Amino acid sequence: MKYLLLYIECSELSFINFAGDHNGLLLGGSGYPCRSFLMTPFLNPQGDARCRFNESLCHTRVLIEQTFGILKRRFQILHYEMDVQPNQAVVNTVASAVLHNIGIIRGDIINNESSTDPDNDNDTAPQHNGIQDGSTMREHIVQNYFS
Template sequence: DSGYPLTRYLMTPYLAPRTPTEERFNASLCRTRVLIEQTFGILKRKFQSLHFGLRTCPDQAVEYITATCILHNIAIDRQDTQVSYNICDLNIRDCQPQLLQDPAAPARNDGVLKRAAITNGFF
């Protein structure tokens, strides 16, 4: 969401979309954000160690999260019914961009260029 700064590796919505292309980008980004948040919720319910936060270095946290994703996928493949969630059933249609960033805050140029390239190339 726009509560974070725009960088080349972290996309935020257009604060005031001026074109239909920018509106489509915002809608797609919002749907993706919601899906990711819901996926993290699924993993946190299934793996309680994630629920309270990982108290480790970022590199180790990436390994833990990757491992939980792999274990989750193995459970799905083996039709484990202990905790069952279907990503396709999640409701991601009613989504509005969260505009939390100060509109006066400057966006980083590399992020602006990357977002424009994605917007123009895919939307």
């Protein structure tokens, strides 16, 4: 996942977010810099609101990782490294999600076991200690939704 987020940060999506044309956020681990479009946990949260923010971010990331795990188990094309251009990888991923949703609608249930532990944030990337240009956005979120 580290490489996907690094690619996204350097891609056109990054420029779209900086221009304000895209309404949304990416979630990252503590190894990533906090950006206006990429929310990361506080390294040393002080106060209940920041702790709640970190907990919420961690639990949300776990749900996303579990969803990717379900898709990877169901569609083997996603399980292995794709030897395709990034645009085609997006098409493959979206098509897998659409087919998965059709399967859910039709009652095609798959085993949803996952070994992801919400209390275990296994970021392998080193912690980022550089410029935190997303810290204002993160503080805004903490003050408006976690205080």
